[in-house]
Amino acid sequence: MANGVSATPTLSVRQATKQFGGSLALCDVDLDLWPGEAHALVGENGAGKSTLIKLITGVHQPDGGEVLHHGEVVHFPTPRDAQLHGIQTIYQEVHLAPQLSIARNVFLGREPTRFGSLDLKRMNREAAALLGRYGIVADVRRPLGGLSLGVQQMIAVVRAVSTDASVVIMDEPTSSLEPREVDKLLEVVGLLKQQGVAVVYVSHKLEEVFRACDKITVLRDGRLVWTGAVTDTTRRQLISRMLGRDPGELGNGKITHLGRAPVERGEVPVLAAQHLTRRFVLDDISLLLHPGEVVGLAGLLGSGRSETAKAIFGALALDSGTVEFCGKRFPRSTPASRLHSGVAMLPEDRKVEGIIPELSIRDNIGLAALPMLSRRGFVSRRKQAEIVDTFITRLHIKATGPEQKVAELSGGNQQKVLLARMLCLSPKVLLLDEPTRGIDVGAKAEVQALIADLAAKGLGVVLISSELEEIVEGSDTVLVLRDGTALGTLFGDEIDESAIMTMIAGAAEHDTAELIA
Amino acid sequence: MTAPAEFAGTRRTLSTRSVTSLVSRNGAFGVLVVVMVIGFLTVPSFGTADNLRNTALAASFLAIISAGMTFVIISGGIDLSVGSLYALAVILSADMSSHGSWAAIGVPIAACAFAGLVQGLIIARLRLPPFIVTLAGLTGIRGLVFYITKEGNSHPSVPGKPFFETVSRGSFLTIQNPVWIALAVFAVGWYVLNRTAFGQAVQAVGGNDTSAALMGLPVRRVKVIVYAISGVAVGISGVLSTGLSGGGQEARVGNAYELSAIAAVVIGGTLLSGGVGSIVGTLFGITLLYVIQNLIVQGFNLNSYVQQVVSGVFLLVVVILQAVFSRRSETE
Ligand SMILES: Nc1ncnc2c1ncn2[C@@H]1O[C@H](COP(=O)(O)OP(=O)(O)OP(=O)(O)O)[C@@H](O)[C@H]1O
Ligand SMILES: [Mg+2]
Numbered sequence: 001m002a003n004g005v006s007a008t009p010t011l012s013v014r015q016a017t018k019q020f021g022g023s024l025a026l027c028d029v030d031l032d033l034w035p036g037e038a039h040a041l042v043g044e045n046g047a048g049k050s051t052l053i054k055l056i057t058g059v060h061q062p063d064g065g066e067v068l069h070h071g072e073v074v075h076f077p078t079p080r081d082a083q084l085h086g087i088q089t090i091y092q093e094v095h096l097a098p099q100l101s102i103a104r105n106v107f108l109g110r111e112p113t114r115f116g117s118l119d120l121k122r123m124n125r126e127a128a129a130l131l132g133r134y135g136i137v138a139d140v141r142r143p144l145g146g147l148s149l150g151v152q153q154m155i156a157v158v159r160a161v162s163t164d165a166s167v168v169i170m171d172e173p174t175s176s177l178e179p180r181e182v183d184k185l186l187e188v189v190g191l192l193k194q195q196g197v198a199v200v201y202v203s204h205k206l207e208e209v210f211r212a213c214d215k216i217t218v219l220r221d222g223r224l225v226w227t228g229a230v231t232d233t234t235r236r237q238l239i240s241r242m243l244g245r246d247p248g249e250l251g252n253g254k255i256t257h258l259g260r261a262p263v264e265r266g267e268v269p270v271l272a273a274q275h276l277t278r279r280f281v282l283d284d285i286s287l288l289l290h291p292g293e294v295v296g297l298a299g300l301l302g303s304g305r306s307e308t309a310k311a312i313f314g315a316l317a318l319d320s321g322t323v324e325f326c327g328k329r330f331p332r333s334t335p336a337s338r339l340h341s342g343v344a345m346l347p348e349d350r351k352v353e354g355i356i357p358e359l360s361i362r363d364n365i366g367l368a369a370l371p372m373l374s375r376r377g378f379v380s381r382r383k384q385a386e387i388v389d390t391f392i393t394r395l396h397i398k399a400t401g402p403e404q405k406v407a408e409l410s411g412g413n414q415q416k417v418l419l420a421r422m423l424c425l426s427p428k429v430l431l432l433d434e435p436t437r438g439i440d441v442g443a444k445a446e447v448q449a450l451i452a453d454l455a456a457k458g459l460g461v462v463l464i465s466s467e468l469e470e471i472v473e474g475s476d477t478v479l480v481l482r483d484g485t486a487l488g489t490l491f492g493d494e495i496d497e498s499a500i501m502t503m504i505a506g507a508a509e510h511d512t513a514e515l516i517a
Numbered sequence: 518m519t520a521p522a523e524f525a526g527t528r529r530t531l532s533t534r535s536v537t538s539l540v541s542r543n544g545a546f547g548v549l550v551v552v553m554v555i556g557f558l559t560v561p562s563f564g565t566a567d568n569l570r571n572t573a574l575a576a577s578f579l580a581i582i583s584a585g586m587t588f589v590i591i592s593g594g595i596d597l598s599v600g601s602l603y604a605l606a607v608i609l610s611a612d613m614s615s616h617g618s619w620a621a622i623g624v625p626i627a628a629c630a631f632a633g634l635v636q637g638l639i640i641a642r643l644r645l646p647p648f649i650v651t652l653a654g655l656t657g658i659r660g661l662v663f664y665i666t667k668e669g670n671s672h673p674s675v676p677g678k679p680f681f682e683t684v685s686r687g688s689f690l691t692i693q694n695p696v697w698i699a700l701a702v703f704a705v706g707w708y709v710l711n712r713t714a715f716g717q718a719v720q721a722v723g724g725n726d727t728s729a730a731l732m733g734l735p736v737r738r739v740k741v742i743v744y745a746i747s748g749v750a751v752g753i754s755g756v757l758s759t760g761l762s763g764g765g766q767e768a769r770v771g772n773a774y775e776l777s778a779i780a781a782v783v784i785g786g787t788l789l790s791g792g793v794g795s796i797v798g799t800l801f802g803i804t805l806l807y808v809i810q811n812l813i814v815q816g817f818n819l820n821s822y823v824q825q826v827v828s829g830v831f832l833l834v835v836v837i838l839q840a841v842f843s844r845r846s847e848t849e
Contacts, residue, residue, distance in 0.1 A: 095727070095728035097728065098724065109718070
């Protein structure tokens with residue numbers, strides 16, 4: 001650790017307190033960030049991690065306590081003021097301008113100019129170079145909005161670290177990244193540390209915390225429960241501090257393997273996608289899904305997983321290919337017709353599609369369940385409330401009550417609401433794109449168990465996850481994709497991480513061989 | 518989708534891309550061409566140089582206002598006060614002309630800029646909806662105009678001020694100055710929007726102001742400035758109008774201009790929700806509005822109410838056509 005030289009932390013928080021309405025989101029929290037050190041912030045969904053960050057960066061104003069920058073008390077009325085002090089933040093949701101080009105996004109707010117006019121050539125050149133350094137392949141003149149969430153996330157990282165910041169804060173930067181990108185990101189963290197930057201790293205993935213960070217602070221219900229060096233703690237201890245339970249009560253902290261009975265593949269698949277093709281995106285992808293089966297889509301970022309799911313859902317126009325539901329074609333190729341037949345999709349980006357932030361948790365979940373609950377147009381409020389309550393307890397949605405607005409929930413809890421809403425639809429086929437994105441360790445196992453339960457009752461699931469572990473443990477069948485083509489399918493016992501990785505790597509070698517030949 | 522550059526062959530050359538995107542993004546341009554061709558072929562008096570010149574001159578005043586409006590709408594706001602502000606500029610300019618050309622030009626523009634600034638400050642600082650704030654502006658400023666003109670009874674006219682009048686009445690290459698000035702305003706507007714850091718900020722703020730704030734952009738300042746820009750544009754337009762007419766305009770001049778300006782911006786392809794827009798599109802939009810009106814006047818002998826009905830129907834057809842145009846280009 002490189003803090004031997006400096007005597008004051010780059011940034012300190014003293015007794016930060018924040019209330020929202022009547023509820024205490026953060027209470028008397030201290031934090032010291034030293035140059036060249038990565039400091040992890042961990043805790044359950046709703047523990048107050050993002051709130052603490054937003055107090056530092058001027059998004060929220062503290063109700064008590066203060067922030068010190070190089071030992072001096074500072075006050076940031078807006079995020080801009082924090083940035084002017086060299087504090088760069090990557091927020092939990094991607095906050096960029098999707099309609100502007102990638103290069104313009106990278107430089108937004110600090111554009112290089114020549115005689116007062118944007119130096120577009122330099123912007124494009126430098127943005128391309130920066131992206132190249134982090135292994136992102138994209139035309140920097142294109143609008144950002146067309147890119148997948150993972151790539152957008154990496155661009156947010158590039159944007160933040162390409163300034164000379166003294167503090168870089170990352171709020172769940174890896175929640176939509178692939179293992180390969182995660183490695184890149186952790187390299188970036190290492191690089192920042194070498195440059196003497198103080199890094200804050202929020203993640204629910206403890207392996208990352210142990211790999212990249214020097215110090216850890218654990219929050220629970222808005223209070224600081226522990227802070228110390230990574231070397232002074234174990235994974236188990238951390239989890240028990242996060243949950244507030246004895247280590248003895250916990251499992252090994254890993255996702256429990258869901259020992260499921262093998263599925264019976266009947267005659268008629270509930271969903272049959274044949275030869276899905278769209279130029280430059282998908283090339284002849286076919287997929288069969290039987291009732292009770294979980295089909296995992298594995299592949300790296302940009303392999304066409306999300307696009308396959310979107311195509312099945314009718315949200316991506318195809319050049320050719322068919323999707324059959326219970327042996328019949330859909331009457332029209334729109335998401336609405338899919339939903340009507342009983343195919344639901346959990347989208348990758350909850351900000352764009354999905355929840356209605358200004359409505360309550362009850363309404364967000366309940367609206368989806370309406371068709372099921374209503375009898376001759378009348379809705380039983382009691383029944384609706386029952387269902388909503390079940391999900392709130394089962395998924396541990398942390399809120400003041402079912403009437404709280406979804407906009408006021410923490411990121412992970414919003415994801416849980418969205419998930420609950422999908423499950424409420426009681427569909428026959430469920431397309432899940434990153435279902436456990438941003439969800440804490442405890443709730444994650446619960447979500448996976450819930451999916452397994454539903455599958456056991458005959459639901460067909462298409463599962464996409466950037467965590468290979470999740471795919472391997474949760475799927476009966478795995479379709480491996482690369483660059484929009486299917487590399488192969490693995491069944492039952494054949495499924496393990498190394499088999500999938502070998503398949504992907506094999507294809508990569510094949511590509512290189514072709515190039516050389 | 519994710520890594521388009523990986524696929525060789527998807528990259529068209531930049532020039533073909535920009536041409537196709539100009540046509541597809543500016544549906545108004547395509548429709549304008551079609552309408553003009555129809556006009557040339559069917560209405561003989563439409564295509565004469567004189568008529569085209571006069572149409573351009575007539576359009577230039579609202580064009581300048583629409584250029585300013587484009588900034589406001591791209592930033593996610595709306596400015597309903599422009600019609601009343603225009604009247605204020607017209608009247609002030611005539612009033613001030615007795616103090617010299619510079620007063621006749623400078624005072625109204627400064628007054629309009631100030632009015633825009635105040636509205637912008639109220640919107641940005643107090644976080645009030647722009648619709649309401651500028652609606653108050655629309656009413657209040659119109660009232661002020663009637664007050665200044667003694668309930669509309671005084672029509673100050675311009676005592677011959679050579680410089681002031683030449684600015685509006687002169688011409689260059691046979692085209693009157695206001696047309697050139699309008700084109701210059703659009704050129705500057707395009708430059709500011711697409712080639713300056715401020716322009717980037719306007720687009721980002723309009724797309725999502727929370728995100729823009731989190732990216733460290735000066736959201737409030739941007740919001741204030743766009744209304745000031747709109748004010749300046751209105752001021753320029755009003756001054757030119759007074760210079761051309763020699764004063765004597767009614768206190769209700771510029772009535773409902775805000776609607777035409779907003780229509781021009783939207784027809785030009787700028788989203789009312791903000792973030793996405795094109796100032797070049799606005800230029801096509803306002804031209805389209807005036808060409809349609811002119812065709813109706815030239816081509817059909819109708820009383821003015823029927824003209825309005827026809828013009829409304831025509832506009833609807835144009836917007837539908839345009840939606841079809843742009844939807845086709847999306848799915849491509
Ligand atoms: N704007 C707000 N209004 C009301 N309550 C809020 C608001 N923002 C956060 N909260 C509450 O504060 C608590 C802490 O939320 P925070 O977003 O800090 O959690 P987090 O630790 O980042 O969780 P996650 O892992 O899910 O991102 C939550 O209970 C949340 O509901
Ligand atoms: Mg959070």
